[in-house]
Amino acid sequence: MKTNEKSKTEKGTVKPKSSAADDLRNLFVDSLKDIYWAEKALTKALPKMAKNATNEGLVEAITSHLEETNSQVTRLEDVFALLGEKAVAKKCDAMDGLIKEGESILEETEPGAVRDAGIIAASQKIEHYEIATYGTLCAFARTLGEKEAEKLLATTLAEEKEADVTLTKKAYNTINFDAK
């Protein structure tokens, strides 16, 4: 390798921390800690979203997903137990940002249909992040041969997909038109 080529490669290469994952199982557990933090953060964020929504169907959708989210937290604790790992939450910067963005949308919209449309937009970003995360976690579990863990994670993945579909229906059926 030419000298200038080498320095170019090193420039963008990140040095791993001492705690860095060195195999798929460690990466899997780290990712579980991340989504565990995210789900717990959502149990605090969703009530605020519900409180600021006007459309009854939307309030209902958020409230029922809050109940699901509580059970998703417990389900993750079951996954940790299955793996023989301690349930530890590690801050998820992405979810932290998505929740903050959702809160700023509340400030930036008048209550009623417009704020509802904003709440749906913010919530769908959150659901999509969760869908991506649980999709990856299922794939990791499958690769690692953790069948029971995969089953639990797939249950949550299905709930997140369903929540996203419900939000889409709410948006298309009335709220966006009322907001218009």
Ligand code: FE
């Ligand atoms: Fe969730």
Ligand code: ZN
């Ligand atoms: Zn994250």
Ligand code: FE
């Ligand atoms: Fe992005």
Ligand code: FE
């Ligand atoms: Fe969700």
